[in-house]
Amino acid sequence: MVSAQALVLPELHAPFQVLEVELDNLRPDEVLVEMKATSICATDPAVQRGKIPQTFPVVLGHEGAGIVKEVGSAVSNLTKGDHLVLSYDSCGKCRHCQKKNNFRCLEIMKRNFGGQREDGSHTIIKEGKPVSSCFFGQSSFCNPAIVQANSCVKVDSSLDLAVICSLGCGIQTGAGSIFNVVKPVEKDVRSLGVFGLGAVGCAAVMAAHILSKDNPTVLSHVIAVDVNESRLKLAKELGATHTINPANEDVRARLMQLTEQEGLDAAVDCTGVLSVINSMIDFIGSGGIAVTIGNPGNESKASVPILPFIIGAKTYCASHQGNADPKSFIPHLASLYKQGRLPIDRLQKTYKAEDINEAIADMKNGSVIKPVLLWS
Ligand SMILES: [Zn+2]
Ligand SMILES: [Zn+2]
Secondary structure (H helix, E strand, C coil), rough: EEEEEEEEECCCCCCCCCEEEEEECCCCCCEEEEEEEEEEECHHHHHHHCCCCCCCCCCCCCEEEEEEECCCCCCCCCCCEEEEEEEECCCCCCHHHHHHHHHHCCCCCHHHHCCCCCCCCCCEEEECCEEECCCCCCCCCCCCEEEEHHHHHCCCCCHHHHHHHHCHHHHHHHHHHHHHCCCCCCCCCEEEECCCCCCHHHHHHHHHHHHHHHCCCCCCCEEEECCCHHHHHHHHHHHHCEEECCCCCHHHHHHHHHHHCCCCCEEEECCCHHHHHHHHHHEEEEEEEEEEECCCCCCCCCCCCCHHHHCCCEEEEEECCHCCCHHHHHHHHHHHCCCCCCCCCEEEEEEHHHHHHHHHHHHCCCCEEEEECCCC
């Protein structure tokens, strides 16, 4: 058995603990990864708050990056020393995975939130007892970590893993919502509203900026909405053309003025606040699309005004992981970062892995957008 250092969440609402754990033997479809960095995504503290059910104790972490130490006997596409960004897990076999629509995988819940391997065994053991693991196929709050092969994405080894780790979930989700769901070029989207400027919303703004630079006829209006003034300032620097602070302004009146009373061609909600989602749906104009990314709660229902949506041929939809196939999308995002076009390092602050509780506190109080834990 290999021993590892893990950041264990012992129970609901408790702080994380730094503990020595043991790893189970590597299975044929798994990879042992020497973790270099793991960034924290909103879903990690959401488990701590009980918003996403898990069995405790649990090892979370789903934006890991590291180097291959060992590959299982059935893993043919990776070798020792490869640099990896870790993303969500999928079966690779169902009809959706076969079409590279892994985000629709029929086993998505079980593989990412099931807390165990498919056969019910655990990758992490503490004093002979199983610890919930396989979170997003990786449980990368652990070094080294056993990772499911389908979560592993090989990346350019010249890139800093402490930066590109965040591509694994939050940045993929935000950028993918624009590139893969809103599809501004294909749909001639001129005005886009981005509600909520966490890492996901900032990534959506960056993606919109890239597309507008490459296609001058689209996205003349990238409108960022948030109550945090420093985030609005950052959004402008990242490419938002306009900003709205709902604490000071009537959002509807301003959006209508900016779109010459047409309403938005597209909007993404990254707040997960139900009232904001319902407002976003109301702000959509003819032929427009409203996309839900943030989850307001497992029982929540959005309100869609049916007649205006029929007459305007509007769309309300939801997305996770940017509707992306990580194996192709993450290397694409990594190359955009390398070209200086996706400056995700501007969202990040690094911490020692053992300072995870401080990192989460900074994320919650809004002083840091994307904390990155470094493993030594
Ligand atoms: Zn995430
Ligand atoms: Zn599948």
